[in-house]
Structure formats: C-alpha cells, structure tokens
Amino acid sequence: MEFVECVPNISEGQRPSVIEAIAAAARAVPGARLLDVHSDRDHNRSVLTIAGPPDAVASAAFGVAEAAVRLIDMRLHRGVHPRMGALDVLPFVPLGGASMELCVDLAHRAGERIGCDLGIPVYFYGEAAIRPERRLLVEVRRGEYEKLLTRIGTDPSRAPDVGPSVVGPGGATAVGARRPLVAFNVHLRTDNVAIARAIARAIRASNGGLPGVQALGFTTSHPGLVQVSMNLFDLRATSVAAAVARVAEEAGARGVELAHSELVGLMPAEEALRAAAAALDLPSLARSQVLELALSDQLALPDQLPDQWK
Amino acid sequence: MEFVECVPNISEGQRPSVIEAIAAAARAVPGARLLDVHSDRDHNRSVLTIAGPPDAVASAAFGVAEAAVRLIDMRLHRGVHPRMGALDVLPFVPLGGASMELCVDLAHRAGERIGCDLGIPVYFYGEAAIRPERRLLVEVRRGEYEKLLTRIGTDPSRAPDVGPSVVGPGGATAVGARRPLVAFNVHLRTDNVAIARAIARAIRASNGGLPGVQALGFTTSHPGLVQVSMNLFDLRATSVAAAVARVAEEAGARGVELAHSELVGLMPAEEALRAAAAALDLPSLARSQVLELALSDQLALPDQLPDQWK
Numbered sequence: 001m002e003f004v005e006c007v008p009n010i011s012e013g014q015r016p017s018v019i020e021a022i023a024a025a026a027r028a029v030p031g032a033r034l035l036d037v038h039s040d041r042d043h044n045r046s047v048l049t050i051a052g053p054p055d056a057v058a059s060a061a062f063g064v065a066e067a068a069v070r071l072i073d074m075r076l077h078r079g080v081h082p083r084m085g086a087l088d089v090l091p092f093v094p095l096g097g098a099s100m101e102l103c104v105d106l107a108h109r110a111g112e113r114i115g116c117d118l119g120i121p122v123y124f125y126g127e128a129a130i131r132p133e134r135r136l137l138v139e140v141r142r143g144e145y146e147k148l149l150t151r152i153g154t155d156p157s158r159a160p161d162v163g164p165s166v167v168g169p170g171g172a173t174a175v176g177a178r179r180p181l182v183a184f185n186v187h188l189r190t191d192n193v194a195i196a197r198a199i200a201r202a203i204r205a206s207n208g209g210l211p212g213v214q215a216l217g218f219t220t221s222h223p224g225l226v227q228v229s230m231n232l233f234d235l236r237a238t239s240v241a242a243a244v245a246r247v248a249e250e251a252g253a254r255g256v257e258l259a260h261s262e263l264v265g266l267m268p269a270e271e272a273l274r275a276a277a278a279a280l281d282l283p284s285l286a287r288s289q290v291l292e293l294a295l296s297d298q299l300a301l302p303d304q305l306p307d308q309w310k
Numbered sequence: 311m312e313f314v315e316c317v318p319n320i321s322e323g324q325r326p327s328v329i330e331a332i333a334a335a336a337r338a339v340p341g342a343r344l345l346d347v348h349s350d351r352d353h354n355r356s357v358l359t360i361a362g363p364p365d366a367v368a369s370a371a372f373g374v375a376e377a378a379v380r381l382i383d384m385r386l387h388r389g390v391h392p393r394m395g396a397l398d399v400l401p402f403v404p405l406g407g408a409s410m411e412l413c414v415d416l417a418h419r420a421g422e423r424i425g426c427d428l429g430i431p432v433y434f435y436g437e438a439a440i441r442p443e444r445r446l447l448v449e450v451r452r453g454e455y456e457k458l459l460t461r462i463g464t465d466p467s468r469a470p471d472v473g474p475s476v477v478g479p480g481g482a483t484a485v486g487a488r489r490p491l492v493a494f495n496v497h498l499r500t501d502n503v504a505i506a507r508a509i510a511r512a513i514r515a516s517n518g519g520l521p522g523v524q525a526l527g528f529t530t531s532h533p534g535l536v537q538v539s540m541n542l543f544d545l546r547a548t549s550v551a552a553a554v555a556r557v558a559e560e561a562g563a564r565g566v567e568l569a570h571s572e573l574v575g576l577m578p579a580e581e582a583l584r585a586a587a588a589a590l591d592l593p594s595l596a597r598s599q600v601l602e603l604a605l606s607d608q609l610a611l612p613d614q615l616p617d618q619w620k
Contacts, residue, residue, distance in 0.1 A: 005601065033608040036598065051605045095601070180601070186591070241589050261591040269602040272595060275586035279551050281496070281571040285582060288346065291315065291405070291490070292579040295361045296606050298343040 004103055005093040005180070006050045006057045007265060008064045011072055011083045011171070013039040013046050018071050023048060025063035031056030038265050042221050044079025045088070047183065047265045051095065058106050061090055065114045069170035074145045080218045081229075082138075084145045085171030087114070089137065091126060092177045103177035104128045111175040115163025118170070121152060122162040126176035130161050137174055138206075138214065145171045182232045182240050182271055183264035186247045189257045193219045196226040199250040203230075203243070210246055211237035225259055240267065241275045269293060314413055315361045315403040315490070317575060318374045321382055321393045321481070323349040323356050328381050333358060335373035341366030348575050352531050354389025355398070357493065357575045361405065368416050371400055375424045379480035384455045390528050391539075392448075394455045395481030397424070399447065401436060402487045413487035414438045421485040425473025428480070431462060432472040436486035440471050447484055448516075448524065455481045492542045492550050492581055493574035496557045499567045503529045506536040509560040513540075513553070520556055521547035535569055550577065551585045579603060 008026075012018045019039055026034045026048060036049040050060050065087045072086035090110060092103040107128035115122040129135045143151060149167050151158045159165055160172065188196055196217030203209040212234025218227045228247050232238055248258050269287065277285040287293040318336075322328050329349055336344045336358060346359040360370045375397045382396035400420060402413040417438035425432040439445040453461060459477050461468045469475055470482065498506055506527030513519040522544025528537045538557050542548055558568050579597065587595040597603040 003605065033605060035601070035604040035608060049601075049604075051601070051608075095605075184590075244590055258591060260593055263590075263592060263595070263599055266599050266601045266604060267595075269600050272586040272600050273582060275589040276582040279585040279589035280494075280554055280573075281568060282573060283570055285573070285577075289573055289576050290579050290582050291345070291359075291361070291576045292606075293602065294345040294359075294576060295313065295343060295405075296602075298345060298361075 002054060002098040002102070003051055003095040004054050004057050004098050004106065005095050006061045006106075007089075007091050007093065008048045008050070008061060008068070008087055009083075009089040010046050010048065010064070010068045011044065011074065011077050011079070011086050011088050012068075013044045013079065014041050019046050021071055022046075022064055022067040025067040026050050026060040029056055029060040029063060032060035034060070036266050040081070040264070042079070042218065043081035044077060045081050045083065049265050054098070054102060054106055057092070058110055061092075061110050062113050065090065065110070065118060065120070065173070069118050069120060073169045074171040075169055077145070081216075082141050082144055083171075084141050084148055085120065085173045086169075087120075087173045088141075088171070090114075090173060090175045092128075093180050100127050100177060100179075107175050107177045111162050111173075114173055114175065115160065119168065120163050120170050121160035121165065121167060121172040123172065123174045124161045124176060125174045126178040128175065128177040133157075134161075137176070140174045148172055178233070180235070180268045180271075182235060182267045183230070184232060184240055184243065185227050185229045185262040185264060186244060187220070187225045187227055187259035187261065188251055189224060189259050190226055191224055193217055193226045195251075195254055195256055196228050198254070199228050199247060200230075202250050203228075203246050210243060213238050213243055235268070235271050235274075239274050239278075240271055241278045312364060312408040312412070313361055313405040314364050314367050314408050314416065315359065315405050316367045316371045316416075317399075317401050317403065318358045318360070318371060318378070318397055319399040320356050320358065320374070320378045321354065321384065321387050321389065321396055321398050322378075323354045323389065324351050329356050331381055332356075332374055332377040335377040336360050336370040339366050339370040339373060342370035344370070346576055350391075350574070352389070352528065353391035354387060355391050355393065359575050364408070364412060364416055367402070368420055371402075371420050372423050375400065375420070375428060375430070375483065379428050379430060383479045384481040385479055387455070392451050392454055393481075394451050394458055395430065395483045396479075397430075397483045398451075398481070400424075400483060400485045402438075403490050410437050410487060410489075417485050417487045421472050421483075424483055424485065425470065429478065430473050430480050431470035431475065431477060431482040433482065433484050434471045434486060435484045436488040438485065438487040443467075444471075447486070450484045458482055488543070490545070490578045492545060492577045493540070494542060494550055494553065495537050495539045495572040495574065496554060497530070497535045497537050497569035497571070498561055499534060499569050500536055501534055503527055503536045505561075505564050505566055506538050508564070509538050509557055512560050513538075513556050520553060523548050523553055545578070545581050545584075549584050549588075550581055551588045
C-alpha cells in the first residue's frame with residue numbers, strides 16, 4: 001500500500017482549543033493518522049503531521065484547511081516565524097514506495113479546492129511549483145501576510161496560482177510537494193539574538209553555507225536562550241547531525257554554549273539511524289539492523305515463498 | 311499479534327555453505343522471518359536473528375538446532391569466542407506486547423526437544439534458568455566444549471537440565487530467555503590485544519564496571535586492530551552510546567585511538583533512538599517522533615474510533 005505524509009503548518013500556537021479543533025478535523029477522516037501536533041508559542045504556529053493512504057491524507061488536509069481558515073484571523077496574528085496565512089503551508093511528502101508525481105498531483109488537487117471552495121489565494125511551491133520562481137517557500141512568503149494584502153492585487157509577480165487575488169482574514173496558503181525534511185531547533189545559552197541570527201546566516205545554503213539548509217535566528221520566551229531554527233531539505237547532503245555539529249562549531253567560535261535541541265514534528269527513520277550511527281562510530285546503521293524496522297519490512301513481503309526464492 | 315525474537319548462536323562463521331544450510335532451516339518455517347545472519351571468521355561463529363509469532367519462531371529454532379548439530383563437528387571447531395556446542399546458545403526474547411513468561415515457556419519446550427530428540431545436553435539460562443547458578447551464560451559455558459567432554463559425566467554441577475550427560479560432536483547448548491540485548495564490538499587501533507583485554511576487564515559489570523555489560527578483548531584478523539567485544543544486557547542501565555563512550559575514555563587513557571564499531575545482529579529501535587538523541591543533543595527521541603515507527607504504531611491501533619475517543 002502507498003503512503004504519503006502531509007504536514008500542514010497553521011498560524012496558531014497559543015490557543016489549545018483552536019489547535020485541537022483543527023487537529024480534530026484531521027482525525028475525523030477515516031484512514032488518515034494524525035501522528036503529531038507540535039505547537040510553538042513564540043512562533044505562534046503549529047505543525048501537524050498526517051500520514052496514511054493518499055486519498056485519506058488529501059481529505060484530512062482539506063479538513064485542516066477549512067478549520068484553520070474558519071478559526072484563525074490573520075489580522076490578529078503575531079509570531080516570530082514568517083507566515084502569510086491561517087493555513088500557512090501545506091506540503092505533501094511521498095513515503096516508502098509512493099512517488100513524487102503522486103504528491104504533486106495531490107498538492108494541485110488540494111490547492112484547487114482551497115482556492116475555489118475556501119476562497120484562499122494559493123501558491124504552488126516545491127516540486128508542485130508551476131512558476132519556477134516559486135520553488136522556494138522563502139520566495140513565495142516574502143513580505144508575509146501584511147505586505148501581501150496590497151501587493152496581491154497590484155504586483156503581477158504575486159498573483160496566486162489558484163483562487164482570488166484578494167487576501168481576507170484567512171491570508172494565503174502555499175501548497176507544495178517535497179522530499180521529507182527535518183525541522184530542527186538548536187538553542188544557544190545567551191540572551192543575544194544577534195548571535196543566533198549570525199550563526200543562521202553563516203550556515204544557510206543561500207549564503208553558501210550547508211547545502212539544503214534554511215536557517216533563521218529567533219528569540220525564545222526562556223531567558224538566557226536564543227534559537228537557531230533550521231529546515232533541512234536535503235538530508236543526504238546535510239544530515240541533522242552535521243547541521244548540529246556546524247552550529248556547535250559556529251557557537252564555539254563566538255564563545256557561546258549549546259543548550260538542548262528540539263525536533264519540530266517528526267524525522268524519517270533513516271535520519272534517526274544516521275545520527276545513531278554517528279554517535280556509535282558505526283560506518284552506517286541500516287533499517288535491516290534495527291529489529292522493529294527489519295521485522296516490519298519483512299512482514300510487508302509475501303510470506304511462504306519457496307525457499308530458493310528468498 | 312504477539313511477536314518474539316530468537317537469536318541462535320552457531321559455532322560456524324567460516325564455511326558459507328554450512329551457514330546457508332542452517333539459515334535455510336529457519337527460512338523454511340512459514341511465518342518465521344530470518345532478519346539477519348551475522349558471521350565472524352575470527353570468532354568462527356554466526357548469530358542468526360529470527361522473529362515472528364511464537365510457534366513459528368520455536369519451529370524455526372528447532373530447525374536451526376537440528377541443522378547445526380548435523381553439520382557442525384565441535385571436535386574440529388577453532389575460534390576466539392567461548393563456545394560449547396554446534397548450536398551454542400539459543401535465547402528467546404519478548405518483543406512488543408509479548409511476555410517474558412511466554413519466552414521462558416518457549417525456551418523450556420525448545421530445550422526439551424533439543425535434549426530428547428537430538429540427544430544434546432541442554433542447560434537453561436537467563437530467565438529460563440532452573441538452577442539459580444545457571445542464570446549467567448558465562449557460568450554455564452565455563453570450560454567450554456573441551457572441558458565439558460569429561461566433566462559432564464563426573465561433576466554433578468555440570469549435569470544438564472535436559473538431555474544426556476554425554477557430549478558428542480554436537481557439543482552442548484544453552485537455551486534461555488532474556489530481555490533484548492545488543493552485541494557490539496569496538497575496534498582499537500593497536501596490535502596489542504592486552505590493551506583490549508585490560509579495557510574489557512575495566513568496563514565489565516563483574517569487575518564493578520558498567521552495569522549489565524559483559525566484555526572480552528580479542529585479536530582480529532586485521533593487522534593493527536584489536537577488539538573490545540561487548541554484550542549489553544541492561545540497556546536502560548548502560549546504553550550502547552554510554553558503553554562506547556566508556557571504551558573511548560579507557561582507550562584514551564592508554565593512548566590508543568578507536569577505529570570503527572560493529573553491531574552484531576540487530577539492535578532494538580529504542581536503543582537506536584537513544585543513540586540518535588545523544589548525537590543530536592535532544593533530551594530524548596521517542597518512537598512517536600520517528601515517522602515510520604509512529605505510523606506503524608498508529609496503524610496497529612483500530613481505525614475509525616469516534617472522534618472523542620481518540
């Protein structure tokens with residue numbers, strides 16, 4: 001059976017009743033599994049992780065979109081993370097044997113419904129981008145909700161791919177398809193957010209830093225801690241372990257110590273195994289060397305093949 | 311569904327045709343999955359990992375026992391690892407929801423068949439031990455095959471729990487039940503096996519070292535490398551990451567560098583996640599934070615509960 005993942009990012013990280021009502025819309029769809037809800041008060045943002053068969057995940061994604069647009073008013077939203085809509089970002093991700101083409105198709109169909117049925121301007125990004133300049137989310141979201149309010153009707157480069165060229169209280173949504181990514185925050189023991197920002201600039205791919213890494217520096221609500229917040233888009237090029245090591249190196253050069261890290265949402269098993277191998281000096285650690293993963297991979301194969309076929 | 315693991319250790323690590331014939335006996339049982347075969351030429355020993363429903367695993371274990379006794383002649387066996395039989399050790403391990411009682415019962419039933427049907431002296435160890443002094447494998451195997459030849463008939467403390475008090479070419483077998491363990495080798499960049507042995511003595515639990523750790527120092531067939539070979543029996547007390555760190559510390563104190571590590575067989579997912587968390591400065595990394603594990607755990611739950619029950 002093919003499985004896909006969908007990771008709606010909603011612009012609410014503070015009001016539990018709103019977050020729960022939106023999460024309930026995902027759970028209400030038979031077959032879809034809501035694996036995680038990660039809320040951040042400072043970002044005022046929550047990341048939902050939904051997985052399951054493609055049609056169930058697509059239905060759950062639309063349910064989340066409808067609830068987010070109904071319950072979140074972007075005119076009132078404040079948070080340190082860039083955002084432009086109640087449902088800010090909606091990426092579809094292939095798991096296991098599923099193809100990227102399938103996820104591009106899911107993104108386009110979800111975008112059509114969000115644009116037409118909910119009246120939300122939609123921009124396709126990542127592998128689902130229709131305009132090449134919209135492949136990067138950072139380009140799509142430039143200026144955020146507040147600037148988009150006026151530019152969407154006047155600047156042709158900001159015309160949506162689907163939906164009205166008018167921004168209401170629900171804002172706009174980026175809908176895309178991508179490979180698995182890891183969102184990961186490293187905390188620094190300092191009150192000086194300029195250090196977090198300088199490290200983010202030093203390590204991000206767009207400045208010639210680590211390939212596949214987006215990074216921003218943020219304050220946190222904990223005194224004495226600032227945050228380097230990373231999205232790791234190309235885990236083969238830059239593993240989470242490599243990114244953490246680089247942040248540690250940059251922090252050390254600035255005389256700052258690392259505090260604990262934070263995983264936002266989930267990570268693919270392969271990435272966890274890569275980190276484990278690094279910790280244990282193993283050349284590698286394969287799924288087939290981890291009991292539960294090996295057994296579930298084997299159980300997915302047909303039983304009772306004649307012996308010589310195995 | 312309940313699953314158990316069984317990890318036969320056979321005294322053959324050099325002849326591929328013999329190892330394959332014994333592995334085929336495990337694969338021939340419907341429902342049992344042979345997840346791994348790890349052979350070591352220097353130990354002249356292979357570790358098979360079988361998992362599946364209890365009855366299928368028990369049948370596969372007996373198939374392995376029969377083939378090992380038929381194909382391995384202990385009179386000709388040479389290897390650096392302690393051993394006393396063709397099928398040297400046969401532990402049953404509960405997975406997921408399975409109980410230790412179930413595995414003790416599987417061990418006793420498998421031991422009866424090996425003792426009575428194959429004519430092999432069997433000693434029950436671990437949680438399946440009948441005599442308290444046989445809980446530790448190191449006690450059961452003391453003197454190895456060669457000393458057991460004469461002592462089994464003369465020394466009452468070496469009388470088997472099941473089977474004849476006579477040792478033939480198949481040797482004797484320790485059959486047991488235990489929690490998951492990790493077998494892990496750390497290599498040192500030196501030709502001096504005395505250093506590996508000294509580190510093994512320093513870290514093993516029996517000398518007041520790390521709790522739940524058995525360790526031996528071995529030569530390897532690679533010039534410039536010796537090995538600290540560990541069994542980690544109580545992963546909550548001493549994780550693999552902690553054991554590797556301790557070996558690194560002891561090696562450093564002796565001016566020796568670590569080379570790569572080696573996982574023998576498989577490790578439980580929980581232990582891989584613990585190592586990954588250490589590498590990434592995460593306070594912890596739960597199954598629910600790893601995509602494939604979270605999805606498989608969720609898929610094991612009933613779908614379509616009314617929303618308020620989820």
